[in-house]
Amino acid sequence: MPSLTVHHLQVGQGERVPWLLEELNIPYELKLHQRNPLFSPPDLKALHPMGASPVLEDATGNTEKPLILGESGAIVEYIINKYGDGRLALKPDHPNYADYLYWFHFSNSNFQGVIGRVMTVYGVTQDSSNLRVKTVEDRLHVALAHFNKRVAENTWLAGDEFTAADVMSVFSFTTMRKFQNFDLSQYQGILDWLKRCTDRPAYRTAMKKGDPELDIEELISPKGPAKFEGFAKMVALLQQKKKKL
Ligand SMILES: N[C@@H](CCC(=O)N[C@@H](CS)C(=O)NCC(=O)O)C(=O)O
Structure with a gap:
């Protein structure tokens, strides 16, 4: 055990x-x-x-x-x-093995990086005439459209089977939006996939144990959840420090 x-x-x-x-x-x-x-x-x-x-x-x-x-x-x-005896992973001889690997890594590597860049640039300006703002927003929408196509055409990220690729990805479209929100209204494939994932009893049980305060319906809503309040506290602390200097 x-x-x-x-x-x-x-x-x-x-x-x-x-x-x-x-x-x-x-x-x-x-x-x-x-x-x-x-x-x-x-x-x-x-x-x-x-x-x-x-x-x-x-x-x-x-x-x-x-x-x-x-x-x-x-x-x-x-x-x-x-x-886990290899459960929830696809083996190299599975026809969708490469898809499994790609989507297992996509959200936490590529997509989290894109969201991080949006967050950094928005911390300075949200003026859409600014080239950096436009560049990161364009990249975000390229990534969202790419992901949306995949889950609109497949029940799960690796194909017909639910895998760890789905487990790795949901956070980036749900809880992550408490730190940097983005609107999913035009990405129905992602919204439907989020519903399939978050309806799973194992997801519900884990969230109840780990984050009972989080409202799952709000996390998967097209407009996204309210901002994490720790942000405002952090900004206030930094401002206090600046005043002292
Ligand atoms: N790539 C890492 C990222 C880990 C990470 O940044 N975790 C955040 C939670 S979302 C954290 O611990 N933040 C608090 C801190 O860095 O002090 C992973 O997937 O585990």
Whole structure:
């Protein structure tokens, strides 16, 4: 029996890990951490050099010195391969193997990067006559149209089967919009896929355990959820600091 502890900074991409574990029916302990007011609190920072969530502690067979693993993608692959008998992953001989790999990595690598660039540029200006604003907005819509086409033509990202590619991706279109919102009204394929994913009992159970405060209907709505309040607190703190200087 595995001995797994998942550290999850609430309202964040750590939600992927309990969701996966619920899908695979693998037991785990969930340790919740709160943003302070936006970034990780000291106890989470102390766990891993990057101080980011999620972090997996695997004490199976070694309670003295548990293995510590960061990066949600690495954690998801580790759990599937080590304790999940390869379930929710496609094997190299599957016709959709390349699709599985591509979509497994797309959201957390390409798409999160695009959203990060939008967030950075909007932090300076949202004036759409500004070339940087236009460039990042165009890139965001290219990525959304690309993703939308995939899920409009396929039930799940890797094809007919629900896989870890779906688990890796939902966060970027739901909870991530509490940090940088984007309108999904014109992307019906994504909205329908979000409904299919978030209707899964394992998703509902994981979110209830990890983020009971989050309203799933709001997260999957076309216009997106309200902004995470830790942002305003962080800005106020920075302004106070500036005044003192
Ligand atoms: N690529 C990493 C990103 C980890 C990450 O940035 N996590 C955020 C939560 S959404 C975090 O811990 N932020 C707080 C901080 O960095 O202090 C992953 O997928 O695990």
